Every structure is written in structure tokens, then in C-alpha cells.
Amino acid sequence: MSKTSTTDQEALDYHEFPQPGKISVETTKPVLTQKDLSLAYTPGVAVPCLEIEKNPENAYRYTSKKNLVAVISNGTAVLGLGNIGALASKPVMEGKGVLFKNFSGLDCFDIEVDTESVDRFCSVVMAIAPTFGGINLEDIKAPECFEIERRLVEELNIPVMHDDQHGTAVISAAGIINACKVTHRKIEDLKIVVVGAGAAAISCARLYRKLGAREIYMLDSKGVIHNGRSDLNAYKREFCAGGYMTHSEVFECADVVVGLSKPGTFTIEDIMTMANEPIVFTLANPTPEVFPNDVIEARPDAVVATGRSDFDNQVNNVLGFPFIFRGAMDVRARKINDEMKLAAAHALADLARTEVPKDICELYGKEIKFGKDYLIPKPFDKRLIVEISSAVAQAAIDSGASDMKGFDIKAYRKELAKILK
Numbered sequence: 520m521s522k523t524s525t526t527d528q529e530a531l532d533y534h535e536f537p538q539p540g541k542i543s544v545e546t547t548k549p550v551l552t553q554k555d556l557s558l559a560y561t562p563g564v565a566v567p568c569l570e571i572e573k574n575p576e577n578a579y580r581y582t583s584k585k586n587l588v589a590v591i592s593n594g595t596a597v598l599g600l601g602n603i604g605a606l607a608s609k610p611v612m613e614g615k616g617v618l619f620k621n622f623s624g625l626d627c628f629d630i631e632v633d634t635e636s637v638d639r640f641c642s643v644v645m646a647i648a649p650t651f652g653g654i655n656l657e658d659i660k661a662p663e664c665f666e667i668e669r670r671l672v673e674e675l676n677i678p679v680m681h682d683d684q685h686g687t688a689v690i691s692a693a694g695i696i697n698a699c700k701v702t703h704r705k706i707e708d709l710k711i712v713v714v715g716a717g718a719a720a721i722s723c724a725r726l727y728r729k730l731g732a733r734e735i736y737m738l739d740s741k742g743v744i745h746n747g748r749s750d751l752n753a754y755k756r757e758f759c760a761g762g763y764m765t766h767s768e769v770f771e772c773a774d775v776v777v778g779l780s781k782p783g784t785f786t787i788e789d790i791m792t793m794a795n796e797p798i799v800f801t802l803a804n805p806t807p808e809v810f811p812n813d814v815i816e817a818r819p820d821a822v823v824a825t826g827r828s829d830f831d832n833q834v835n836n837v838l839g840f841p842f843i844f845r846g847a848m849d850v851r852a853r854k855i856n857d858e859m860k861l862a863a864a865h866a867l868a869d870l871a872r873t874e875v876p877k878d879i880c881e882l883y884g885k886e887i888k889f890g891k892d893y894l895i896p897k898p899f900d901k902r903l904i905v906e907i908s909s910a911v912a913q914a915a916i917d918s919g920a921s922d923m924k925g926f927d928i929k930a931y932r933k934e935l936a937k938i939l940k
């Protein structure tokens with residue numbers, strides 16, 4: 520396993536040729552004749568405009584709102600690259616659009632907002648929200664991301680989700696559920712170390728608690744988070760260890776480490792002190808905290824995952840946001856709540872334990888079956904859209920986030936299966 524599977528030049532060429540970027544817009548109606556033009560544009564277009572003025576619900580009938588997501592960032596925490604700014608975040612945001620379209624059929628506009636002010640960011644997003652059926656916030660640093668998401672969820676009646684928080688939480692939770700199955704552990708008994716205390720880390724740790732985890736230690740750039748520290752924000756304070764602890768102490772006999780920080784924040788030496796069959800999720804992108812081949816060399820008993828596409832066990836929010844938004848938007852959910860996230864995590868974990876389709880084995884050039892090298896499904900698995908989106912839709916209805924009480928979930932699953940055909 521090499522440390523990089525693609526060269527920098529390959530990555531640049533991919534983005535530059537045959538045309539710059541990864542997204543374009545296509546139209547869904549013919550505009551070939553004078554009649555077409557009269558319908559698509561003036562005078563015909565005025566008719567749906569007035570219908571929407573009369574009843575805003577009609578926007579879902581006469582415009583692309585129903586199937587359109589915004590991916591919005593201010594570029595303050597782009598992957599693990601840090602605050603590289605709004606414009607430099609655009610390749611990642613276009614990439615999210617590519618994944619939305621290819622994995623769930625949702626259309627996407629990426630929007631890069633050049634501000635670090637919470638107020639300004641929220642007012643920009645609120646002002647453009649009518650265009651969209653859902654808003655995926657991306658790569659916004661903590662702690663600002665928490666307040667931004669809170670305000671937008673409160674103000675808007677379409678699904679708004681900060682992907683780095685909740686997408687990551689859902690996928691890593693599914694990974695932990697299955698790593699427990701593989702190593703015969705119970706979540707309630709795990710000693711979990713979360714390295715990082717930002718957007719992804721806080722939200723992941725919250726979801727692990729919802730799954731039953733009781734012993735979680737968290738580290739930020741200053742060390743272990745404990746109640747003797749006076750420099751903690753309210754989000755970090757939720758995860759205070761009782762008293763002062765050292766970095767080495769939290770790793771000793773830990774069952775799980777989840778890295779959501781940057782390269783080098785924990786080491787092979789730390790992993791050497793962990794329990795038997797340590798579960799090591801080294802999720803920083805693009806460069807993980809430690810490389811999986813180094814972990815396996817030092818600890819052949821380890822169960823390892825990264826966020827990257829070029830290693831086994833890709834614990835990455837690509838397995839979440841396309842399908843979570845698909846399900847939420849299709850039942851017109853007003854928000855994405857914990858019930859929906861937990862339903863997604865369980866559906867994902869369950870799917871990984873079923874037989875892997877032949878086309879996926881062929882695509883990856885090997886036999887794949889549930890075990891320590893295959894904890895979660897591959898992103899190309901066409902069953903994801905059916906299983907995850909329907910689970911999310913059902914949970915939205917059951918939890919009251921959607922009013923579509925009589926929604927026919929069986930028929931919906933059939934429709935979902937057709938999207939990627």
C-alpha cells in the first residue's frame with residue numbers, strides 16, 4: 520500500500536481537462552423552437568411565477584427546487600487543510616456536487632461565501648435559501664459551525680445539515696457498530712479516544728453517546744480535554760474527562776481511536792498501548808493522522824479505517840450526505856434530526872453485513888465480504904440509495920420531521936432503485 524495512489528499532476532490534469540472544474544449545468548426541457556422559447560421564457564414563464572406567488576408550495580411543482588441542493592462553505596476548515604479561504608475550497612465543493620449527482624441523483628450548486636462572520640454567513644444563506652430544497656454546509660470550522668447550523672436550522676424549513684458534523688458522525692458510527700461486531704465488543708463497554716475537538720469530532724462523539732458509548736476522551740491541540748482546563752468552549756466542555764489526564768493515559772488500553780484532526784496528532788507508539796484488536800479510525804483528509812499500512816505493520820490485530828478512497832474501509836461522509844438529503848428531501852422533511860441520523864447509521868451498518876454485489880467485487884478487483892477489511896459499504900454500491908434514503912425518509916415521517924404520514928415507502932424504494940439505473 521503506497522502512501523499516495525495518485526500524483527499531484529494527475530490531480531491537476533483531472534481538474535483542468537477537458538474543461539476546467541467538475542460541474543456544468545444542463546437543461547431538462549427542449550428549447551428548439553419559437554414555441555419552446557415562448558414556454559420556457561417570456562410569456563409562458565410568467566404563469567408558474569404567478570402560481571408560486573399565490574402558493575409557495577408550487578415552487579416544488581414548477582421549478583427545480585425539489586431536487587436541488589446547495590453545498591455552501593466559507594472555506595475555514597477545508598478537509599484537514601485548515602482555513603484556506605472560500606475560493607480555494609471550490610474544488611472540494613464541486614466534488615461534493617459530483618457525489619450528490621452521481622450517487623443520489625440530486626442536482627447541486629456549490630456556493631463559496633467569502634466571510635468568516637457568523638452573522639454575515641447566515642444572512643447570505645438565508646437570503647438564497649428559497650432556491651434550494653436542501654442545504655449542505657461544508658468545511659466550516661468549529662466552533663462557528665455549531666452556531667451557524669443552529670441558526671439556519673431554526674430559521675429555514677428545508678433540511679440543513681453540516682456534513683462534516685453529521686455525515687461524519689453517521690458513517691463513523693456505522694463503522695464502530697460493525698467494528699464491534701467483528702471484534703465481539705459492545706459499544707457500552709468501549710473506551711473511545713477522539714482526537715480533535717472540532718466540527719466532526721464533537722458531533723461524532725455526541726452520536727456515539729446516543730448509540731450507548733459511555734467512556735469517551737477527547738483531545739484538542741492543547742491536549743486532553745478535562746475539567747481542570749479554563750480554555751474550553753461549551754462544546755468541548757461536554758466531553759471533559761474527570762480530572763487531569765495525559766495523552767498517553769487516554770490511549771492506554773483504549774478500544775477505539777477516532778482521528779478527526781490532522782496528520783501526526785497521534786502515533787504508532789500510542790496505538791501500541793491500546794487494547795487487543797484496537798479499532799483505529801484515522802480519518803483526517805487528505806493525509807490521515809497515521810497511515811493504515813504503518814498501523815497494520817505495528818499492530819496486525821488492528822481494525823483500521825481512513826477517510827480516503829484508496830484504502831479499504833473508507834469511513835467518509837460520501838456514504839452519508841447524498842442519501843440522507845435524498846431521503847429527507849423526498850419526504851419534504853423540515854430538518855434532519857437524530858432519529859434520521861441513527862436510522863442512516865444502522866441502515867449503513869446493516870447493509871455492510873449482507874452479501875456484496877458482484878459488480879462491486881469486480882470494480883474493486885477482489886472478493887469482498889464483511890470483516891475487518893470491509894466494515895462499511897463501498898460508495899459505488901447502488902443499494903445505498905435504496906437502503907439509506909428509505910431509512911431516513913421513514914425516520915423523518917416517524918419522528919414528525921415530515922408530515923407525509925401516508926407515504927408509500929415500498930413504492931419509494933422502487934423509485935429509488937431506478938435513480939441510478
Ligand SMILES: NC(=O)C1=CN([C@@H]2O[C@H](COP(=O)(O)OP(=O)(O)OC[C@H]3O[C@@H](n4cnc5c(N)ncnc54)[C@H](OP(=O)(O)O)[C@@H]3O)[C@@H](O)[C@H]2O)C=CC1
Nearest residue numbers: 598599661716717718719739740779780803804826835836
Ligand atoms: N473522513 C471523513 O468523512 C471526514 C474527515 N474529516 C477530517 O477531520 C479533520 C477535522 O475536520 P473538522 O472537524 O471539520 O475541522 P475543525 O477545524 O473544526 O477541527 C479540527 C480539530 O483538530 C484539532 N487539532 C489540531 N491539532 C491537534 C492536535 N495536535 N491534537 C489534537 N487535536 C488537534 C483542533 O484543535 P483546537 O480545537 O484546539 O483548534 C480542532 O479541534 C480534517 O482532517 C477533516 O478532513 C472531517 C469531516 C469528514
Ligand SMILES: CC(=O)C(=O)O
Nearest residue numbers: 597598599683804836
Ligand atoms: C470528507 C470531508 O468532508 C472532509 O474531510 O472535510
Ligand SMILES: [Mg+2]
Nearest residue numbers: 598657658683
Ligand atoms: Mg468536509
